[in-house]
Amino acid sequence: MTELKDLLDEAAGDEPGITDADLSADLTRGRRALRRRRTIGVVGGTVATALVIGVGWSILPSGTTTDGTPAPAARTTPAPTQASTPTHIPGGLPNDHRGAPPIPTTPVALVANTKAFPGKITCDLIPKGWAARISYPAAEKDDWEQQEVFDPKLRNTKQYHEVSFSMVVRQVEMTDNGEGLTADKYTEAWTKLPKVRAGKKEAVITLGNSRDGRREVHVRQGKTTHLIAVANNAYNLAWDEKTLLKFAGSCHYKK
Structure with a gap:
């Protein structure tokens, strides 16, 4: 069994070493993957926040003027008839x-x-x-x-x-x-x-x-x-x- 292993090792040759370039490339790919995940998270969070704000403002009050009277909101409805x-x-x-x-x-x-x-x-x-x-x-x-x-x-x-x-x-x-x-x-x-x-x-x-x-x-x-x-x-x-x-x-x- 030992002789067979030695023969196979000789046929395969020396194992290639890991260089600094390889480590740098792996690190770069990892950082890119992390940036992509963060970007997806931010976009998803932005959409979710927009939905929450949209729902929230559908029930939130309008602003007021400087004298304390209610100011018309941007969204208006016609006078009832x-x-x-x-x-x-x-x-x-x-x-x-x-x-x-x-x-x-x-x-x-x-x-x-x-x-x-x-x-x-x-x-x-x-x-x-x-x-x-x-x-x-x-x-x-x-x-x-x-x-x-x-x-x-x-x-x-x-x-x-x-x-x-x-x-x-x-x-x-x-x-x-x-x-x-x-x-x-x-x-x-x-x-x-x-x-x-x-x-x-x-x-x-x-x-x-x-x-x-x-x-x-x-x-x-x-x-x-x-x-x-x-x-x-x-x-x-x-x-x-x-x-x-x-x-x-x-x-x-x-x-």
Whole structure:
């Protein structure tokens, strides 16, 4: 066996040595491969970030002007008219093609509220002739709840899309996961979000323009972590942004 191995070694000749050039070439190829992987990672991360930002800004508020009034966002929507009532209401089920209730020629007036809402939150103002009810009660004392502000005179509501004729008022608690206090539906800390004023309170509002009152507002209650979210889906209010902010600013937790 040893003689056979010696014969094979002689036939194969000396094993070629590894030179500095070979090591340099291997190192170069390794660096190129690493750069390619990093490039792919960066591109992939950029695409992912762009998607996140796109989704985030679909729900983030518009900016404000220097005097604190809401500034129109870059993306605008036409003023609502009776003829432009859509058959699909944003936020509703995609297969629910019922229309929205008629849009009145004159917006529903915002008046003083003489009857406290039934839940943990009440508002000092209310659409004239409207009422409030608890739509999602708290299971326990410290659980969150949700209320609905609606027009009790609106008939045959089943003919309309269910999220097209009421406002939702709900509890929101900001939490800190290491990046600052953050509200639900927002990926950035509260301190980084563009602010508007809801009455005397600090607030953020979803994208839209000053003519569009069918939006959502998060209103901070003083310097606390408590927010009140008001989502106006009611076409039959015909409100603008200014009226929505005025109403939302009047809402507060009961003492």
